[in-house]
Amino acid sequence: MINSKDISVVVQGQIRGEITSKCIKSIRQFLPNAEIILSTWKNEDISQLDYDKLVLCDDPGATLLCVRHKKQIYNNMNRQLETTKEGLKLANRKYILKLRTDLVLTNANFLDFWNKYQCRSNEYLLFKHKIIVPTLFSRIKIDLGKHTWMETPFHISDWWFFGLNEDIKTFFLDTEIVEEPYFTQYFSDEKNINKNNPYGKAKHRFSPEQYFTYCCFAKKFKDIKMEDAADLNDEIIEKSRKCIINNFIILEYKQSGIYLPKYPFSKNEKCSGNQYLGLYNFNKFEKEYKKYCDLSYRLTCNDICSGNEEMEYSILRVYKHFYRLFSDDLPFYRKIEQLFIGIPISLITCLIDFIRYRAWRKNNDK
Secondary structure, eight states: OOOGGGEEEEEESOOOTHHHHHHHHHHHHHSTTOEEEEEEETTOOOTTOOOSEEEEEOOOOOEEEEEETTEEEEEOHHHHHHHHHHHHTTOOSSEEEEEETTOEESOOGGGGGTTSSOOOOSSSOOSSSOEEEESTTOEEEEEEETTEEEEEEEEOOOSEEEEEHHHHHHHHTTOOOOOTTTTTTGGGSTTTTTSOOTTTTOOOSSOHHHHHHHHHHHHHOTTOOOSSTTOOOHHHHHHHHHHHHHHEEEEOHHHHOEEOTTSGGGGSGGGGGGGGGGBOOHHHHHHHHHHHTOTTOOOOSOOSSTTOHHHHHHHHHHHHHHHHHTOTTSOHHHHHHIIIIIHHHHHHHHHHHHHHHHHHHHHHTO
């Protein structure tokens, strides 16, 4: 068992008031002897926070990414990279846990998975030991609407990472700050505007998750090359999956004990809706681990519905509404909505899709 005295925890990003205080308190509770390194911006209010080492960074700024529901969304990737790299430079213990300032631990169960899923193939071995990361938002593909999906290679979640000191530094330290606003407005540029951008209104060259992971592997393996997020082919998709399954362990919240209060569904990833089907949820992680690393591995988790995504999505909708009905966090009037609107509509839709699913199964069983 890993002792918390051997862990440096890098808490990076903007100070978010009470939630950052809660983040650090949860580290003290569940990793009591860990070293806490707080890496944030100059002029942030850190007066009430309990940490061991402090890094105050110059703010590289953010670039407008898109406007959604009349709200301006900014790309903070350079900010994240700056605070992460500067914090990591002070980490000298055997293991590193990299966290956002708004993540909270409810236990340290992720440590129980450290020595699991350690079979590896000989291809694309980058880290000395696999790094543990969360399901949200480690993507395999992204929903473009109307049950149309597009692959998103090298899309490992950037919420938190746990691994050997040298491996976490390998992942981040050589990654370069990007040129702005060119990077964030890449698919708005005249020469790129007609490319098949998977991110809709967001025009960045890569999502932050893709950029970090792709850069890390592309620096080591010269046969891995992508111009942008639209630069897809079967070869790069296959290489991505081999890189990911050989170098990462992907956990859902019930296994890791780490969640993001900003997203209530981070405690139950199935409630993220149909995008759950495009994530490296634990079932998909296990299947790819068996395929690429250990053919003798026995799966412990099953598909929701035999790989039929329409039926799977319908079941997830029903699940989501019942989950909300019994959730302690939802106001009473929203529970009434679930009871009289959300649940009946989702059940009717699920019944229609079930009839279609039976026909689909019948055709596939012939």
